[in-house]
Amino acid sequence: MANDSPISLAVELGPLRLKNPVMVASGTFGYGQEYGDLVPLERLGGVVVKGISLEPRSGNPPPRIWETCGGMLNSIGLQNVGLRAFVEEKLPLLRPLQVPVIVNLFGNTVEDYGKLAAALDGHEGIDALEINISCPNVKAGGMAFGSDPKMVFQVVSAVRSETKLPVITKLTPNVTDITVPAKAAEDAGTDILSLINTVAGMAVDAKTRRPRLANVVGGLSGPAIKPIALRMVWQVIQASNLPVIGLGGIISVEDALEFLIVGARAVQVGTANFVNPQVTLEIISGLEDYLLRQGLKDINEIIGTLELTR
Amino acid sequence: MLLRNAKIIFNKPVSAELYHMGLLCPDIAAKIQPGQFLMVRIQDRLDPLLRRPFAVHRLYPNDPPGSFEMLYKVVGRGTQLLANMQRGDFLNLLGPLGRGFRLPQDKGFVLMVAGGIGIAPLPYLAETLAASGNKGPFVLWFGGKTSTDLVCVQHFNDLGFAVQLVTEDGSEGKKGLVTGHLEQWLTQQDELPKVMYSCGPYLMQRSVAEMAARLGIPSQLSMEALMGCGVGACLSCSLRCHPPKGVQDPHYANVCQDGPVFDGEEIFWD
Ligand SMILES: Cc1cc2nc3c(=O)[nH]c(=O)nc-3n(C[C@H](O)[C@H](O)[C@H](O)COP(=O)(O)OP(=O)(O)OC[C@H]3O[C@@H](n4cnc5c(N)ncnc54)[C@H](O)[C@@H]3O)c2cc1C
Ligand SMILES: Cc1cc2nc3c(=O)[nH]c(=O)nc-3n(C[C@H](O)[C@H](O)[C@H](O)COP(=O)(O)O)c2cc1C
Ligand code: FES
Numbered sequence: 001m002a003n004d005s006p007i008s009l010a011v012e013l014g015p016l017r018l019k020n021p022v023m024v025a026s027g028t029f030g031y032g033q034e035y036g037d038l039v040p041l042e043r044l045g046g047v048v049v050k051g052i053s054l055e056p057r058s059g060n061p062p063p064r065i066w067e068t069c070g071g072m073l074n075s076i077g078l079q080n081v082g083l084r085a086f087v088e089e090k091l092p093l094l095r096p097l098q099v100p101v102i103v104n105l106f107g108n109t110v111e112d113y114g115k116l117a118a119a120l121d122g123h124e125g126i127d128a129l130e131i132n133i134s135c136p137n138v139k140a141g142g143m144a145f146g147s148d149p150k151m152v153f154q155v156v157s158a159v160r161s162e163t164k165l166p167v168i169t170k171l172t173p174n175v176t177d178i179t180v181p182a183k184a185a186e187d188a189g190t191d192i193l194s195l196i197n198t199v200a201g202m203a204v205d206a207k208t209r210r211p212r213l214a215n216v217v218g219g220l221s222g223p224a225i226k227p228i229a230l231r232m233v234w235q236v237i238q239a240s241n242l243p244v245i246g247l248g249g250i251i252s253v254e255d256a257l258e259f260l261i262v263g264a265r266a267v268q269v270g271t272a273n274f275v276n277p278q279v280t281l282e283i284i285s286g287l288e289d290y291l292l293r294q295g296l297k298d299i300n301e302i303i304g305t306l307e308l309t310r
Numbered sequence: 311m312l313l314r315n316a317k318i319i320f321n322k323p324v325s326a327e328l329y330h331m332g333l334l335c336p337d338i339a340a341k342i343q344p345g346q347f348l349m350v351r352i353q354d355r356l357d358p359l360l361r362r363p364f365a366v367h368r369l370y371p372n373d374p375p376g377s378f379e380m381l382y383k384v385v386g387r388g389t390q391l392l393a394n395m396q397r398g399d400f401l402n403l404l405g406p407l408g409r410g411f412r413l414p415q416d417k418g419f420v421l422m423v424a425g426g427i428g429i430a431p432l433p434y435l436a437e438t439l440a441a442s443g444n445k446g447p448f449v450l451w452f453g454g455k456t457s458t459d460l461v462c463v464q465h466f467n468d469l470g471f472a473v474q475l476v477t478e479d480g481s482e483g484k485k486g487l488v489t490g491h492l493e494q495w496l497t498q499q500d501e502l503p504k505v506m507y508s509c510g511p512y513l514m515q516r517s518v519a520e521m522a523a524r525l526g527i528p529s530q531l532s533m534e535a536l537m538g539c540g541v542g543a544c545l546s547c548s549l550r551c552h553p554p555k556g557v558q559d560p561h562y563a564n565v566c567q568d569g570p571v572f573d574g575e576e577i578f579w580d
Contacts, residue, residue, distance in 0.1 A: 030543035034567075036311045050545075058560045065536050065546035070357045072538065076545045079562065223356045251356070274360055274539045275351065277313060277404065 013243035025270035026104035031090040046100040056082030066212035071222030075215035095125030114158035134172025134197035146172035149184035156188035171195040179239035194245035222271040237263035253286025263304035325458040336376025344435035345410030349540035351402040365431035421503035425510025453488030489517035519574030529574035535565035542567035
């Protein structure tokens with residue numbers, strides 16, 4: 001394992017320890033099994049599963065996806081198997097593996113979030129919860145929670161009071177000042193912040209004058225959003241003392257390094273998995289190569305080392 | 311599921327919009343079944359970003375060993391880039407993916423229906439069927455907008471198929487839509503097919519499924535959807551289906567994982 005290697009990629013995010021800082025992002029890697037043996041999960045820093053709700057959800061009608069310049073819009077509508085099927089069918093496949101499992105969760109009401117956290121708390125094989133307050137897709141919840149700091153506080157408090165697991169709050173970029181919801185989540189007792197979720201967007205077919213997505217609007221992800229994500233991570237790093245997980249548009253080791261240099265302690269990779277299923281493995285070995293080339297031994301030596309003097 | 315670089319052994323137009331591409335990739339050729347597909351990364355660039363799904367058109371066990379052919383239609387940026395690629399270039403393939411066609415339990419009459427580029431996955435199915443010891447009869451109904459859409463008819467003839475052609479402009483075969491002529495023809499046959507295989511535009515697929523249901527013929531349809539991952543990870547490629555017992559309604563299946571081949575009665579047509 002990593003112990004024999006002179007290079008250490010291990011990172012600590014408050015109560016969460018990862019053997020390397022590269023995870024797969026929620027909604028882009030199913031429940032961990034879909035890519036089969038192309039990606040040995042044990043090599044990853046962590047696996048964040050598709051967002052779970054109390055009851056199963058059908059999701060939005062198709063079309064649910066549209067490719068845009070350097071990115072993609074999606075309006076999946078938070079389709080998922082629901083809490084019970086997740087615990088009975090999906091979690092047992094992940095439990096034996098030596099990889100941190102992070103369960104992404106969302107609800108329609110503050111109470112839903114609390115109930116989910118309580119129900120997941122007792123299960124072996126879950127290493128952290130990630131609260132999705134940011135999904136822009138669902139008319140009933142999503143948007144409202146993430147963009148209103150009072151709601152952020154309530155949701156995070158509800159989860160915090162029901163679990164001893166590390167709590168990650170995942171922020172939406174669809175706000176004027178990202179540090180406001182970040183602060184609200186911090187005040188409510190989140191251990192870690194992750195950002196960003198997708199950027200609200202839209203596309204139209206000029207020939208038919210119809211929206212490309214049946215849901216009309218969707219969330220933009222992929223390389224196109226990286227500068228937005230990086231700027232927001234930088235702002236949150238300056239405003240908060242909490243450990244931050246950076247994501248949004250990462251598809252290469254250079255992208256991951258940008259987030260780490262700005263101060264993220266770990267990263268998640270989403271859309272890039274679709275383009276290159278083994279991209280996370282390439283980023284992990286790329287980080288080792290980078291450290292070697294820089295004559296460094298520990299990834300922590302580059303985290304938060306943004307050079308501002310000219 | 312494999313991730314492999316395949317070498318392009320030829321890439322040539324068969325009409326203004328349709329191309330044949332030969333690919334050498336023994337590992338995938340050894341595993342892929344008729345109706346399964348590949349997610350193709352056309353070029354190592356960020357725009358266009360996502361892989362594109364394509365079926366295997368024909369498999370060449372010996373010529374050279376481990377090679378196969380795709381038939382593709384240029385419809386947008388990705389397929390235009392594909393058309394510009396040269397012999398000797400490489401394509402990155404993810405596959406084989408999805409649930410393909412199943413061969414009929416009983417030997418005998420098999421009917422295939424294709425609309426336009428929907429012909430793409432059928433020759434490999436026809437080759438497999440002919441090699442399975444089934445003596446037919448085999449019939450292909452093939453419709454297109456115009457005569458140049460009707461490619462690889464000779465190959466079906468060579469495999470022992472009777473081919474019925476239909477074009478919307480009447481430039482070849484019967485004039486109109488495949489589904490407009492097919493049911494009348496079917497009801498004139500002495501026996502009904504054991505199975506109907508179909509690939510084409512949504513409305514054609516719907517007519518085929520409804521016709522098959524009326525006549526009590528099992529149908530297998532290869533469906534399309536816009537795809538993100540191709541492996542069941544992103545839930546983008548939804549097709550509304552009748553919910554299995556105990557599953558909530560509406561039920562969306564993943565075309566990439568539960569399909570692309572569906573039984574006609576699984577699909578909820580809207
Ligand atoms: C399982 C499966 C197998 C397929 N097999 C073949 C095949 O063997 N030969 C072939 O020519 N085509 C096949 N297709 C369709 C092919 O994937 C699309 O034509 C292709 O992705 C278009 O890419 P583009 O970049 O040229 O088009 P874009 O510029 O992305 O879009 C142009 C048009 O193509 C449509 N399109 C884009 N992506 C898809 C998609 N994933 N599926 C359907 N339509 C799409 C768009 O709606 C748009 O109208 C298959 C599709 C599926 C789902
Ligand atoms: C198809 C798809 C589904 C997603 N589903 C979820 C989800 O269930 N929960 C969540 O918190 N984020 C979800 N996301 C957001 C991603 O986890 C990630 O925050 C976003 O895509 C930005 O990262 P990327 O550019 O690397 O993809 C989804 C994204 C995509 C593309
Ligand atoms: S394309 Fe991602 S689930 Fe089917």
